[in-house]
Amino acid sequence: MFVRTNCFVVCFCILLIGGMERAYAQDSTRTLRRLTLTAYKSAWAGNRLFPSVSLNREEIRQVSSTNAADLVRLFPGIIVKDYGGIGGLKTISVRSLGGQQSSVLYDGIALSDMQGGQVDLGKISSAGLQNVSLSHGQPSDMLYPARAFASAATLIIQSLSGQEQDDRPFYLSASIRGGSFGFINPSFMVGHRISRAVSQRFSAEYQQTDGRYPFVSYDLSGKTVRRQNSDAKNTRFEYDASIRLADSNLIRVKAYQYYSDRGLPGSVIFFNPASRQRMTDRDFFVQATWKNSRAQKVQTLISGKYSHGYKRYTDPDFLNSRGMLENRFREQEWYGSAAATWQPASFMTWSLATDIYHTKLRRSGEFIGDSSNPTRNSWLTNLGLLLRFRKVSLQSGLLATQVSDRISRVNTAEAIHRITPTVALQYQPSDSLPLRFRFFYKEIFRVPTFNDLYYTFVGNVNLRPEYVRQFNVGFSLEGKPGSVLKEYAISVDAYFNRVRDKIMAVPRQNLFQWSMMNIGKADIRGADLSLMMRWKLIQKLTMATRLAYSYQSAKDVTDPQNPSYKNQLPYSPEHTGSLSAIFQYGPMSLSAQSVFSSLRYRPGDPIPENRLQAWSTLDIRLGWTKVTAAERKHEIFIELNNALNRQYEIIRFYPMPRIQYRVGYSFNIHS
Numbered sequence: 001m002f003v004r005t006n007c008f009v010v011c012f013c014i015l016l017i018g019g020m021e022r023a024y025a026q027d028s029t030r031t032l033r034r035l036t037l038t039a040y041k042s043a044w045a046g047n048r049l050f051p052s053v054s055l056n057r058e059e060i061r062q063v064s065s066t067n068a069a070d071l072v073r074l075f076p077g078i079i080v081k082d083y084g085g086i087g088g089l090k091t092i093s094v095r096s097l098g099g100q101q102s103s104v105l106y107d108g109i110a111l112s113d114m115q116g117g118q119v120d121l122g123k124i125s126s127a128g129l130q131n132v133s134l135s136h137g138q139p140s141d142m143l144y145p146a147r148a149f150a151s152a153a154t155l156i157i158q159s160l161s162g163q164e165q166d167d168r169p170f171y172l173s174a175s176i177r178g179g180s181f182g183f184i185n186p187s188f189m190v191g192h193r194i195s196r197a198v199s200q201r202f203s204a205e206y207q208q209t210d211g212r213y214p215f216v217s218y219d220l221s222g223k224t225v226r227r228q229n230s231d232a233k234n235t236r237f238e239y240d241a242s243i244r245l246a247d248s249n250l251i252r253v254k255a256y257q258y259y260s261d262r263g264l265p266g267s268v269i270f271f272n273p274a275s276r277q278r279m280t281d282r283d284f285f286v287q288a289t290w291k292n293s294r295a296q297k298v299q300t301l302i303s304g305k306y307s308h309g310y311k312r313y314t315d316p317d318f319l320n321s322r323g324m325l326e327n328r329f330r331e332q333e334w335y336g337s338a339a340a341t342w343q344p345a346s347f348m349t350w351s352l353a354t355d356i357y358h359t360k361l362r363r364s365g366e367f368i369g370d371s372s373n374p375t376r377n378s379w380l381t382n383l384g385l386l387l388r389f390r391k392v393s394l395q396s397g398l399l400a401t402q403v404s405d406r407i408s409r410v411n412t413a414e415a416i417h418r419i420t421p422t423v424a425l426q427y428q429p430s431d432s433l434p435l436r437f438r439f440f441y442k443e444i445f446r447v448p449t450f451n452d453l454y455y456t457f458v459g460n461v462n463l464r465p466e467y468v469r470q471f472n473v474g475f476s477l478e479g480k481p482g483s484v485l486k487e488y489a490i491s492v493d494a495y496f497n498r499v500r501d502k503i504m505a506v507p508r509q510n511l512f513q514w515s516m517m518n519i520g521k522a523d524i525r526g527a528d529l530s531l532m533m534r535w536k537l538i539q540k541l542t543m544a545t546r547l548a549y550s551y552q553s554a555k556d557v558t559d560p561q562n563p564s565y566k567n568q569l570p571y572s573p574e575h576t577g578s579l580s581a582i583f584q585y586g587p588m589s590l591s592a593q594s595v596f597s598s599l600r601y602r603p604g605d606p607i608p609e610n611r612l613q614a615w616s617t618l619d620i621r622l623g624w625t626k627v628t629a630a631e632r633k634h635e636i637f638i639e640l641n642n643a644l645n646r647q648y649e650i651i652r653f654y655p656m657p658r659i660q661y662r663v664g665y666s667f668n669i670h671s
Helices: 002-025 057-062 068-072 450-454
Strands: 052-055 078-082 090-094 102-106 109-111 129-136 153-159 170-179 183-193 198-209 214-216 224-226 232-246 249-263 278-292 298-315 325-345 348-365 375-388 392-406 416-427 435-446 466-479 485-507 514-536 541-556 575-585 588-597 615-627 632-641 660-670
Touching (some): 090 102
Antiparallel strands (some): 052 129, 170 660, 278 298, 392 416, 485 514, 575 588, 632 660
16 A cells, blocks of 8 residues: 555656646747756855865765765765665764764655664665765855754765756666675666756666675684675656746655665674564655745745655564564654745844754554654744845854654653754965865754654663753865866864763664663863865876864863763764775776774773774775767776675674675766
């Protein structure tokens, strides 16, 4: 029934767009021919008031990756938490604030998970992405839904299918990859311009792996064993349409379907790698945006979304009368947003955005208790002001948050009403030198999730929101100095985060059962360094290099009498970073990316038994591309991940894959 309903919605969207196209065609002679200009955006945007770094389409294509989590590892300040397994859960923590303090926007609208609060980036394929960017604090652009300003950091993901198609009537892209541990990954995308006003795209992808990668046993025997229950099968479908009613009106519609069946590889406790827990995911959403810039000084953005998520968790080894544990979760959300910017003068811009969303979660299975059906109503309103002068820019904002829950037969968490401020300042001393100094201060909080508040063995309705105060000071410098070094950009930021009532979630017996810890207060001090350079070494040889480094001192400062006082927070390494290089020589390309992390501790006392060793990986990609006269592009490539064959773990007792390879072929056709 679920699949049939989703198919009906997608078909309805297609028929609706076709009807709009026919209605619009009757008056199409009044529209001037549109000119489309395309260019790659720089990895750093030096004129942004908030620290920001991004990867464009060409860089994404050159990085050895299968999902968005593989890409954001190259950003400073991000820790990717990978719980083992090729198809395992992948979440991010930005500046040691935890995954719940970061929002993820996919084609302009936030992805949500009220149940656990963390977006699994393993569900977002890197194959069809146009741009991935991270903004600390909030996006510098003001025309966004209010939800984009309601987090300590925002990850913005733009898909290829979310881009408006150029004037060519047909586009086809397809690829297939295969490699170690039964990995196979075919994908394709087809685009069709129906008229000058209407275009549409459809993309699909399939991934599967048996996940039986080898690792050295944790006991003293030193023998090699295989990871168990790490198989995964994922299928993704996306449909996008773009309707330009006039040069000032653009409507975009997107429908998304994701299906996954995977094993949950448990922690290797007592040197036992066995695990039989399973997880099935079915995610669907349909969203639409309407952007209007008809008035010379006013822009508006109207957004709406309906999403439905289904999870089924089973544990056939659970000791109960039934002989197994089975739980089902259904999450639905209805979301609406209206945003506008107004520029009364050349140096001044006002913005106002308001979001309303209604979320409900339905749970069935064992150990439900009386808290199976929570419902949440949320209302966000953000008022912003931007002042730009010749050397100084100032941006400020006030975010009003109202959240109320409803649940039957048990205590309900107290309603939340908060107003939090943001202020950012940028100063450029000289017009001739692109050196910019910046500062921002932001107060923000995260509301406890449904799991935090209500669920048996985990929930606590008395939890308070996790409150953060962010201070950031830094500078950026960009330039295009000469014929060899074509472009460079450097960004340095120092920051201090004060966290009150910090809530931490860590896995318990397996990936789906969590324990909540509130450690009270935390002080997080750190610094981020980003360096990008593009070179033209000889006539046909170009090189692009990236360096990202982060230092983070994340301390528990709750109680001086507690043994954990001023200890580093669990799973927060002091030093992380990455180094990447991309070489292009005619049709040949070679890229290498190295990611590293210093030692860190799992929850508990900082003793050797809880210590996780430092680790580093090296990924290599070699490709050969041929472009024919008929605008057909072919590429053959080979990827080698963890090329040095090092065994490491990001979460204790969840060993990561060692060396693995992938080979593939892709082609693009335009007509």
